[in-house]
Amino acid sequence: MLSTDKIKDLLSHGENKQVEFKKCTDKVSASVYETVCSFLNAEGGYIFLGVDDDGTILGINPKCVTDMTKSIINTLNNPEQFLPPMPITPEQTEIDGKIILYLNVPESEQVHRYKNRFFDRWGDADNDVSKHTYLVKNMFMRKEKESSENEVFPDVTLEDMDEESFKIMRSHISIHNSNHPWLSMTNEEFLKSLFWGKQRGTNREGYKLAAILLFGKEQTILNCCPWHRTDAIYRSISYERFLHPLPTDPDIRYNDRDMICVNLIQSYIRLLNFVQRNMPDKFRLADNGIDRLDLRVMIFREVISNSVW
Numbered sequence: 001m002l003s004t005d006k007i008k009d010l011l012s013h014g015e016n017k018q019v020e021f022k023k024c025t026d027k028v029s030a031s032v033y034e035t036v037c038s039f040l041n042a043e044g045g046y047i048f049l050g051v052d053d054d055g056t057i058l059g060i061n062p063k064c065v066t067d068m069t070k071s072i073i074n075t076l077n078n079p080e081q082f083l084p085p086m087p088i089t090p091e092q093t094e095i096d097g098k099i100i101l102y103l104n105v106p107e108s109e110q111v112h113r114y115k116n117r118f119f120d121r122w123g124d125a126d127n128d129v130s131k132h133t134y135l136v137k138n139m140f141m142r143k144e145k146e147s148s149e150n151e152v153f154p155d156v157t158l159e160d161m162d163e164e165s166f167k168i169m170r171s172h173i174s175i176h177n178s179n180h181p182w183l184s185m186t187n188e189e190f191l192k193s194l195f196w197g198k199q200r201g202t203n204r205e206g207y208k209l210a211a212i213l214l215f216g217k218e219q220t221i222l223n224c225c226p227w228h229r230t231d232a233i234y235r236s237i238s239y240e241r242f243l244h245p246l247p248t249d250p251d252i253r254y255n256d257r258d259m260i261c262v263n264l265i266q267s268y269i270r271l272l273n274f275v276q277r278n279m280p281d282k283f284r285l286a287d288n289g290i291d292r293l294d295l296r297v298m299i300f301r302e303v304i305s306n307s308v309w
Helices: 004-012 031-042 064-077 135-145 163-176 188-194 209-215 218-225 239-243 262-278 295-308
Strands: 019-022 045-049 091-095 096-107 117-120 123-130 196-199 205-208 228-235 257-259 284-287 292-296
Touching: 004 045, 004 091, 019 031, 019 135, 031 064, 031 096, 031 117, 031 123, 064 096, 117 135, 163 188, 163 262, 188 196, 188 209, 205 209, 205 257, 209 218, 209 262, 228 262, 257 262, 262 295, 292 295
Parallel strands: 019 045
Antiparallel strands: 045 096, 091 096, 117 123, 196 205, 228 257, 284 292
């Protein structure tokens, strides 16, 4: 339980990422549960009920304290309202003759929803991120003890890796450094030196997902990471014409398409070939006036690298 001095200190510094004030004096507003949800999904914090936005203590109606306490406990333990449920009991204290309730909300190991909506804490505000898939995904990733690339697959062996991808990797390395230590390693030695780990919970050893995404065969990737794919689509039409098509324009979705489900090394090659197959060759001469430079490769190798990595 917080001391009176500690509460006054928190109130004096105003709202922030881990402190929130609620004016509630006779009933619990929905915004209280939104803040609980955002605190659980972020770094935790304190919520003070019966306190104005500027930190002034308003106090809670003494006749309503019991009902408000029960309401908070019941809502946070009701899976139809709060999922997964989170048992938090409000603390009651009296300061300068006025009663306030406060909740000490911990940082949760899970991602929580209130009324099927996801909330996250940004600064001193609660934000509904339910319609933003990327932001929701980030919350789940924050709760992971390790990044997804470090997930270990004990049943994957060297036979599940693509030999050609190792050759491509070594070919590119040798161009820049012919004495690089990776060139003298076997495929197994190379993978174990960088992508070997223990599975949490079982302590079984195996290759990490990063190794599979870089060097795995297509079937291996589909088994271990079925959502991994790149959909390359080309439509031979100007952007203005796409926005304002003519009645005579053919009703087609695309002129060329490549659904790519291979490892990242092979994906890079497939995507670069796709660009070269469909984009005009706008070359220019190098500074020496002799060598021809392919602008497609210069531009899109950077675009593709940033996209797939």
